[in-house]
Amino acid sequence: MRVEWLKSDDINSKFYHSRLRWKRAQSEIVGLTIDGAWCEDPTSVKSYVKNFFESRFEAREKIRLNLDRVGFKSITGENNVNLCSNIFEAEILEVVSQCASTKCPGRDGYNSYFVKKMLASVDCCSDLMKPTMCEEVQDL
Numbered sequence: 726m727r728v729e730w731l732k733s734d735d736i737n738s739k740f741y742h743s744r745l746r747w748k749r750a751q752s753e754i755v756g757l758t759i760d761g762a763w764c765e766d767p768t769s770v771k772s773y774v775k776n777f778f779e780s781r782f783e784a785r786e787k788i789r790l791n792l793d794r795v796g797f798k799s800i801t802g803e804n805n806v807n808l809c810s811n812i813f814e815a816e817i818l819e820v821v822s823q824c825a826s827t828k829c830p831g832r833d834g835y836n837s838y839f840v841k842k843m844l845a846s847v848d849c850c851s852d853l854m855k856p857t858m859c860e861e862v863q864d865l
Contacts, residue, residue: 812862818844 756765
């Protein structure tokens with residue numbers, strides 16, 4: 726059907742308007758079951774639908790938790806410096822070697838087993854691999 730309409734090259738074709746009328750007729754809501762009874766009165770149906778969606782999307786008062794008395798731990802200056810410092814290749818290799826090989830895949834979809842095998846098969850000390858690996862981890 727749509728192919729015929731596209732072949733006709735005319736948006737205002739008889740075919741287009743007949744399909745539009747048919748779609749409107751199919752999409753029309755003639756009536757609804759309101760409180761267990763079928764109702765076809767347009768005013769009642771419109772009112773019921775309007776009230777239904779207003780109740781679904783009305784703004785509700787949010788309950789806010791009071792966290793004034795909760796003592797949160799904070800990061801020390803020394804910890805902050807450590808967290809913001811550059812990550813080196815040796816640190817990456819150490820962490821990867823300590824990960825269980827059955828760990829779930831990360832953001833890239835690779836699990837720890839795959840990463841360990843790749844690092845073992847590729848010379849990580851090469852000038853090509855080291856900067857890329859460190860930059861990728863640093864971007865996390």
